[in-house]
Amino acid sequence: MKSNFFTQRRSVLAKKMSSKNIPDEDLNKILAAGIRVPDHGALNPWKISVIKGDKLKLIDENIILTEFKKENPNASVSQLEMESKRFQRASIILAVLSTPVEHPKIPKWEMTLSSGAVCMNLLSCAQSLGYAAQWLTEWYAYNKKMIEYLGGRPEIDKISGFIYLGHKLEEPMERRRPDPQKVISYL
16 A cells, blocks of 8 residues: 555546456455444444455446436436446445434444445445545435345434445546545644
C-alpha cells in the first residue's frame, strides 16, 4: 500500500466500473479488513452480505426494479432500464447492515458509528488493492423489502451502505475536497 494512499484515495463511480471477476483471495482480504473496526463491547452490531454472480441480477429484477415500479408507476423506459441494472454495474456488492442491540452501557449511536467504520474499512481496503470501489446508499437502502432480504429487521436495522466493488474503466477525476482551514480546529 502506498504511504500516501489515504491522502489520494478516490472512489470510482459504480457506472464507471467493469464487473470482471474479483478473486476470492482478494475478497477475503477485503472482508477481513472490513470487520477490524472500533466496536465498544465487541458487540458486532453489523452484518455484511456478499452479493455476487447471479444474485446481482436477481436483486436488480426482484427487489430494486419491482420496488421502483411500485413507487414510480409513470417511470420512463430509460429510468426502468437504469433501475433494472443497478447492482450489475459491480463485480461484487457488500451490503453492510447496522444491527444495533440493547445494551445497558453502550449507546446505539456507537453501534451505528461502528457499522459506518465497517463500510469505510471495506472501501479503503478494496481501493488499496487497486479495485474500483464506491460506497452508496441510494433509495433502495431505505426500502423495507431490501432490508428484509438482507436478513434485517426493518423497524430496527438500517443499511449503512452498499460497497460496490469492480475494476476501473478509467482513473477517477479528482473532486472538490474540504478546505482544512474550515473543518479543522486546534483547541
